[in-house]
Amino acid sequence: MNIGIDLGGTKIQVGIEKDGKIIHQTKALLKEKDNLTSTLDQVKQFIRPLTKYKVDGIGIGVPSVVDVEKGVVYNVTNIPSWKKVALKDILEKEFDLPVFVNNDVNCFVLGEHKFGVAKDYSCLIGMSIGTGLGSGVIIRNKLYTGINCGAGEIGLIPYKDKNIEYYASGNFFSSFYDTTALEAYKAAKKGDEAALKQWREFGYHFGSAVQVVMYTYDPQAIVIGGSVANAFPFFKETMEESFSDFIYPESIKKLKIHVSQNENIALLGAAALVDLSLEHINGVV
Template identity: 75%
Template sequence: MNIGIDLGGTKIQVGIEKNGEIISQTKALLEEKDSLPSTLKQVINFIKPLMDHKVDGIGIGVPSVVDVKNGIVYNVTNIPSWKKVELKAILEKEFDVPVFVNNDVNCFAIGEHRFGLGKQFSNMVGMSIGTGLGSGIIIDNKLYAGVNCGAGEIGLLPYKDKNIEYYASGNFFSSFYDTTALDAYKAAKTGNTPSLAQWEEFGRHFGAAVQAVLYTYDPEAIILGGSLAKAFQFFKKSMEDSFQDFIYPEIINKLTILVSKNENIALLGAAALVDQALVGQTNAL
């Protein structure tokens, strides 16, 4: 059994992976984000009860650039106190088990490829749409993380007057319509016309993000995750309409786009980092 941790900018989720399922799961909002000691203490206190099980190791996904070999995380998104944290060394000293650290969206992609909808694909991209927009890349059944664990940052590519993430994440709704993606989703479900129009516009922007993935990686499949993926029904058509100008229609015709069905898939992917067979396949390790 392995412990998987999904550390986000606002919350922490911890669980034990056993036979491809998450057991003994705990989740909570991340507290005192301006204090490194406080946030580390919260992470450690979440792990401690799980160590009563026979645990082989700990895998953790964080929203940041990661020195995967040494388990050091830098400039964690929305956690201002995490500028440079030697997370692997800290947790291994505390719990005396192997610890592996990677980007959170990479963990999402690993989870889908190993345990979820991506099992049938050798080449796939996991795209997580939430407060931001990130991607995890699987090439020939191996995670491609890049030299600095920065591969897949499609959202940071220039787009219009900002970048893709500005228009194709939750930021779109707060910046242009003074609302939240959640409220826009709830309203769209009631048939609210303005909200449906917002999602239609969002879909055109998200289509640009998908096209960036296709031109860069040309995968068999893209699997969508994150909170905004739940609204896929409201932006699917406009996204697909945006593909009409894509220069290689054969690629579009062969592409499969799916929405993740397992809310614990990032936890499973983080736990899978401990599996030495999988870890040995990742280029960054």
């Protein structure tokens, strides 16, 4: 059993992975995000009750670039006080357990690979669509982070006049239609034609993101997660239409696209970090 922590920009979730399920789960909003000591104390308070169980270690996913070997996180999204935090050392000193830290979307794709809809694939990409667009990479059954934990940042690749994330995430709705992805989703479910048109347009842009994934990684499968994933039925058709100009049509025909089914999958992936060696986390064998 391992402790898993999913630290977001607004909330924290903690639990223990046992036999592919999360037990003893707790979650709450992060408090006093401008105060490093306060937020670290909150994280510790969530972990402490779980250390009474026989656990092998702690895995934590954070929305930032991570020095995976040293467990240092940098410039954590929406937590202003976390500019450079030696999270591994801090938590290991506090709990006397091995601690492993990685990017939250890397934890998402690892969770899908170990416990979710992508268990049968050796090469896959996880794409988390929320306010932004993040991706995680599994190559030959190994989590690949790159040298600086920057592998898979598809959303930051230049696209049109901005980048892919600007057009293929929740940002699309606020930037072009003065609404949110959630409001557009609710309206589309009611059959609102304007909202349905927005999702169709979104599908073409997201299809471009998928093409970038195919040209760079050529995976067997893509797993879509994040808050926008619920709306997949509304943009699936136009996403697939956008593949018509993909230069390797046989490759795109083979690609499998799944939607995440487990709300705790990133938490499971964080816990799974404990079972991976640093060699496997950082390299491809």
